[in-house]
Amino acid sequence: MYDENIEKRVLYCIIFENEQLNVNEDDFFITKHKQIINAIKELKRKKQEVNLISINNLIKNNNSDVIKYISLNIAEYNYGTSTEYAYRELKRLSKKRKLIKVSKEIQEN
Numbered sequence: 001m002y003d004e005n006i007e008k009r010v011l012y013c014i015i016f017e018n019e020q021l022n023v024n025e026d027d028f029f030i031t032k033h034k035q036i037i038n039a040i041k042e043l044k045r046k047k048q049e050v051n052l053i054s055i056n057n058l059i060k061n062n063n064s065d066v067i068k069y070i071s072l073n074i075a076e077y078n079y080g081t082s083t084e085y086a087y088r089e090l091k092r093l094s095k096k097r098k099l100i101k102v103s104k105e106i107q108e109n
Helices: 004-016 031-045 052-062 066-074 083-108
Strands: none
Touching: 004 031, 004 066, 004 083, 031 052, 031 066, 052 066
16 A cells, blocks of 8 residues: 655655655654654754765664665655656555555444
8 A cells, every 4th residue: 555656756846956845754654754854854844954874864763774775765756657646646655555554443443
């Protein structure tokens, strides 16, 4: 119930194109992407520049090489689909996951 390429495209738009998209951790499925979006939100909250180094510095407490991951896995998503489409699709998939979760909780109760 997720699309890794859509998640990467949305992150690309935020990091490299400075798009102001209203996303949060719950919109992403992949743990690494959740870490990255949380770092971006923290940087924006502190009114600091969002870039590879600033994102890496916030996440590096976990000993992860975020710069390498973003450079090799996200930087290539500058083509193929529009920002608007990727954003809508990310939100659609997020809503679908939330509905399934609520549905399962209702069934269990």
